[in-house]
Amino acid sequence: MLPAAGDAAASSVGFCSCFSVENGGSYDDYIDGSGNRGCMHCKRSDPSSSSSCYSCSSLWLDLAPFKDSEKLRRVITASAKGFSIGAGLKGGLALFSILTRLRRRQSSASSRKIEDFSNKEAITMAIKETIRYGLFLGTFAGTFVSVDEIIGALGGHRRTARWRALLAGLIAGPSMLLTGPNTQHTSLAIYILMRAAVLASRCGINSKRFGRICKPLTWKHGDLFLMCLSSSQILSAYILKQESLPPSYKSFLNKHGGKDAVILQGVKEIASCLPFSNLEAIEKFYKTMGVDIKLDPEMRVPCSIVHGNQGCLTHVVSFFIQAYKRALPVYLPVYLIPALIVHRKGLLERPYTILGKGLLGTTRSSLFLSVYCSSAWMWTCFLFRIFEKCNIPMVAMGTFPTGLSLAIEKKSRRMEISLYCLARAIESFCTCLADIGYLPQSKNLKRADVVIFSLSTAIIMHCYAQEREVFRSKYLNVLDWVFGVPPPPCETPRCKSS
Template sequence: MEGNVRSEDSITEEVVEEVIRIDQHERDKKNVIVPLLLNKMVHSKDIGQNSLVSGPVLVNGRMIQSRSAAALAKLTNGIEKISMFETIGGPPKDDCSISGQDDGRNSWRAIERCVAASVKGFVIGAGLRGGLSLFGILTRLRRKSSVSKSPVKIGKTNNQALLAALRETLRYGLFLGTFAGGFCTVEETIAALGGSRRTARWRSLVAGAIVGPSLLLTGHKVRHTSMAIYILLRAAVLAARCGLKSERVGWLCKPLSWKHGDTFLMCLSSCQILTAWILKPSSLPKSYVSFLNKHGGKDASIIKGINQLAFNTKPFTALKGIEEHYRSSGLDIKLNPEMSIPCTMIHGTQGCTPHFFSFLVQAYLRSLPVYVPVYLVPALLVHRQGLFARPSPILWKSVLGIVRSSLFLSVYTSSAWAWTCFLFRSTGICKPPLIATATVRILCFCIFMFPVGLAVMIEKKSRRMELALYCFARAIESFAICVTEWGVLERYNLTPPKRIDVFLFSAATAIIMHCYAQERDVFRSKYLNVLDWVFGLPDGATKYTSHLNPPSASPDAEISLPKAKALLEVTSGSY
């Protein structure tokens, strides 16, 4: 063995110096971006066994992470020159240039970033809300044209609806535009006053919290509690991913990485949502109740009858409406006012098991129109080029998604009624002598709705958590309303904030924007690309001067990653 064994760092530095010399001779000494620290730029540990680059990489003005060297080279349209950066946050302002005299350009860059973020945020907000409003107006026009006969009345109503839609579109555009532009403005201001590196760990957290109240621009009378809870849950997921990476609290977050956690969360959500739908529908948003009523497949009189039976509300005023409903369907039945099991109320003279399978078929047909646009519209918008080149795989994937998601929703609703029948038959829960208090009835109802959430396992893994978080947000809001109406807060002299949605939204955006700036690897690439496009690259991400430039290297050189990788492999094999 040779006596002088050189370290991997010294080998890397020599390789980088050689690459720089080669590039300097091949190019006409053009001024380009200065690369970062050499040992961070093309260190052998940054190039894994699968040729993956672990550090962030700037490719044609876009920050790319954890991509292969070959993929990064393709992204540059044949130019295999990639500048790599140590951190997303970038260096302090006085380290962003070689001469130290580009403060004016940094200020102009910050202004451009803030203005661009405001415009993009406004376009996204106005586009999303405007699209929904347009769909609502078209639906209203179709409904009115088939029902109403008065053209004057229709014109007046439609004009009011159009003005309301324009107002809502403008409000949501201002909301997202103010949020995006305000975040960039606060972040750039803090970086300018306190230094980019000194404030890098906390300025995004503060900026996200400060711009949270921009939610008020959607209207002072409008409450967005469901949306705020959902975004807070998304922030909690990001925080949990950060915790799993931590050596200190990783053990505490370990249970959150359970592979069936999404299914468990869906089951918990089903306990509250389905129970509230039957026993306390006022705790759910009206649009959500309408969705459940449609896909629940039962007449409103049946839902009311189960509610009265569960609470033992006599006389059962809903029985007459249920009988009329079945009579209109060609089934003449007479319900017993002293019934304790609502099976006859739910499915008439049909047995519980046959009703499950017949309802499953009907529910599947109701579910198909829901998921056809969910899968086909993104396929047309996102994969429109691939549809002309390779239409079969994309269409087959969309069809498979429609079939699977429709099966999930149909099994979910069918099993809800099946478990309801099983609940009453197995426990006789509606018999007053057996269950004396409404609290116990509600608790038992919740427990028996838990298995309904298992239907989410039909969905593919990537969609389960999305569905679980959406439903869990609805469940939390419903449970909070129930607790408030029960007087629990008054009992302990607790008063919630008047705008709890703004408070929750501010907390959520603070966490999300902090993770965006400091823990970017906890985001999925599709979300990260959207955030990068809206908010722009953080301060200093487009320029970074190395403090450890080798004496023989020119500061105007840019590292060619494939060449450096090849030389690293050859050099490491020779020692």
């Protein structure tokens, strides 16, 4: 509250004494006997008059055209920035994918025609996906800011501060449907849920009431453990049950796993104790690569299937070199696009510093991915050779320590990557359970991904508005850039000056 002198000054111009910070500076409708609208607290009408209470005068000013134009500008700006981020990220990744595809050369003319047709389809699909993701994030940002402003204007920013962002984030969540009404985004929804869980756990750690319960979540190397756990499920599914993985992620693993489908089928059959059905196909595959081998149908370990006549160590080294070449085009846009969008001003002032960090990050992340893929084959071969057998538990054990390669990444990115992989591991694990009948699928809830995403964004946006300290500074800066700095807890001039 203001000092006594300030209160006297307020009274001298006719502001009613009922105004206080506690009422939130909000305007509550009151209809008197003559049908006039007035203040719920002092029962006075005509909020623009000098005899009305200060909170009513404040709302009258908030509804002025200048204030409305500011709020409208915030909505339009947030929508435009959200669209630019969605289209920029999706379009950038699609652009590098298309450029890589266009570099491919086919030997025959018929193959080139098929490739040209496929490239046209890929370009059309990339444009559609870019627009869809731009509309998705643009609509999400615009809806959140609109709901935030409407609730704040009707109920007062201070009075609704505890739940306004929560509701706005929940209402903005269904904007995910703009990516395609029939397109499931279970992995994305689970990933956002993991991000919301991390923020909620940080709030619990900082809480006096829940601090002791959430203390185990402060484990220093928890990100590495989550990555190992995720790798065990993801890489086992890559070998044994690829249909449990999202199509885009399955394509990513098939590319960076570096093994043909016939090789994976052979490993799957020996691990599942099934009779071989494609040994001749594997031998033909190696023959096209200039390697002449004869596979034993009675083999106990699949090393000869995985790397032919190479030794295990020689295979790991050669595979690592090839994996690093495949990883570089993946991480180049990951570091280049943020440098162009987020650090666009600094790029003009200190280009060598920013580009140098981007190059270092690309090199480091490419090293992580190549070590991750090569170590998966290294650990499995190592266990197969030690125990002289191959089964499903052995595959899961061999792929578990692969997650330790995440230590190559800098600390600030480890949790991000581990949560990304954990989301896909959970989806794959649930799909496997559903296929064997342990997890019945719900027929009534067809878009569970939208529900999960909406609940998650509600938590995230609530933390953004009320628990800002749980965010890392770079994420907080991006959110502030898109949504605008959250409104102050009290919107009246008298409250601000106090």
